[in-house]
Amino acid sequence: MKFKKNISLKKYTSFQIGGQAKYFYIVKNKEDLVAAIKFAKENRLSFFILGQGSNLLVSDKGFKGIVVKIQITNYKFQTKPKSQITNISAEAGVSLSRLVNSSAERGLTGLEWAAGIPGTIGGAVYGNAGAFGKSIKDIVEQVEVLNVKDFRFKIYDLRKCKLGYKDSLFKKKKNLIIVSVELKLNKGKQKEIKRRIKENLNYKKTTQPLSFPSAGSIFKNYKKFFAGELIEKCNLKGKKIGQARISEKHANFIVNLGGAYAKDVKKLIKLMKKEVKNKFKVVLEEEICFLE
16 A cells, blocks of 8 residues: 655645644545555554545644545436436545535535535535534435444444434444445425525625635534624634634634644633633533544
């Protein structure tokens, strides 16, 4: 296997922050994935599965194991005769935005909410990505996984995936790696679908700091409150440590002004949690993942 060594992870995350991976390997098919995990096990190395790195903060010290980047990107649409339902079979590395656009071109509805969300379909299922009151859970039929305990590929239906708010079975069971996903979309009016996508994109441009590198929302929201609103009421908008800053546009975002370090982001996260707990007696829970 042709591994790369000591690769900076900055360019592989939307935050553009982080140190080096000791080993780095790009997976382009199932066989590559199995080989990479077997290599890690045989050499007693920790491994981390990376999609587009859009919800991730990598340590300044990097990662001493192997980062396995999923670049399995085939997908296909299948419509049964006389049916209003179309199934999409997409490998884990397919970008969510690509599926949104391809579905819209075919007049398929159900993915409009995902417009503007960075990341892969595998990552979307892993964290049950959602927006505008909807989530990937609403359209998942089944998920194919690799169980690294026995190296068998298995199919999990929606019920077994245990998709909850920003959560899934796969977050808890690290031995299960998402390989592909099957989605179910309905036939709709292309013009209306594209209109909703455009509206969602415009809303994000207006309300989110998209001109700076970030990892999206730092904290989870809850039914009774939005994390960003609580942080804003603590007068933390614009607070800066090093080159990391709590966004003045959306308080639940931390942006990289250029050259920010993970340690600076962590200090801001700690400050946000402390101030919100002191003022509102609410313990914020991180939505982003950490790679140490």
